Amino acid sequence: MDKRELIKSAFKAKEKAYVPYSNFHVGAAVLMEDGSIYTGCNIESASYSPTNCAERTAIFKAVSEGKRKIKAIAIVGDSGYTYPCGVCRQVIREFGLDAIVIIAKSEDEYKEYTLEELLPYSFGPEDLNNAKK
Numbered sequence: 397m398d399k400r401e402l403i404k405s406a407f408k409a410k411e412k413a414y415v416p417y418s419n420f421h422v423g424a425a426v427l428m429e430d431g432s433i434y435t436g437c438n439i440e441s442a443s444y445s446p447t448n449c450a451e452r453t454a455i456f457k458a459v460s461e462g463k464r465k466i467k468a469i470a471i472v473g474d475s476g477y478t479y480p481c482g483v484c485r486q487v488i489r490e491f492g493l494d495a496i497v498i499i500a501k502s503e504d505e506y507k508e509y510t511l512e513e514l515l516p517y518s519f520g521p522e523d524l525n526n527a528k529k
């Protein structure tokens with residue numbers, strides 16, 4: 397996996413962030429199982445709550461193109477190491493129980509986690525499938 401390329405893609409997506417209210421820019425790039433990469437930025441709204449995080453923008457773009465399995469996601473933001481919010485962790489989990497999460501400050505400075513480390517004891521699709529009807 398080319399982590400530098402994924403991080404670079406996330407930085408490029410960050411430039412597109414639409415953040416008139418927070419002025420906090422975030423970019424993400426997801427590497428899917430088939431090797432394809434989808435990028436996303438955060439997109440805010442004047443009524444605030446419709447705001448979409450960069451991570452979910454990228455993941456939803458991939459899923460809407462028929463890609464279902466996340467291998468890795470790189471995330472970059474304005475706060476040095478910018479970690480995904482709880483909602484995005486849950487969405488990463490939906491499509492990437494084994495995903496690697498790369499939190500980058502630059503192409504050379506990054507930290508790496510498993511989704512499992514960031515969202516332990518998670519609830520996911522298997523729980524519903526195993527539920528007694």
Ligand SMILES: O=c1ccn([C@H]2C[C@H](O)[C@@H](CO)O2)c(=O)[nH]1
Pocket residue numbers: 415418420421422437438439440447448449450451478479480481484
């Ligand atoms: O991991 C994160 C954390 C925050 N944001 C966005 C949401 C909002 O637009 C801004 C401030 O919370 O940053 C993301 O996109 N990803």
Ligand SMILES: [Zn+2]
Pocket residue numbers: 449450451452480481482483484485
């Ligand atoms: Zn989020």
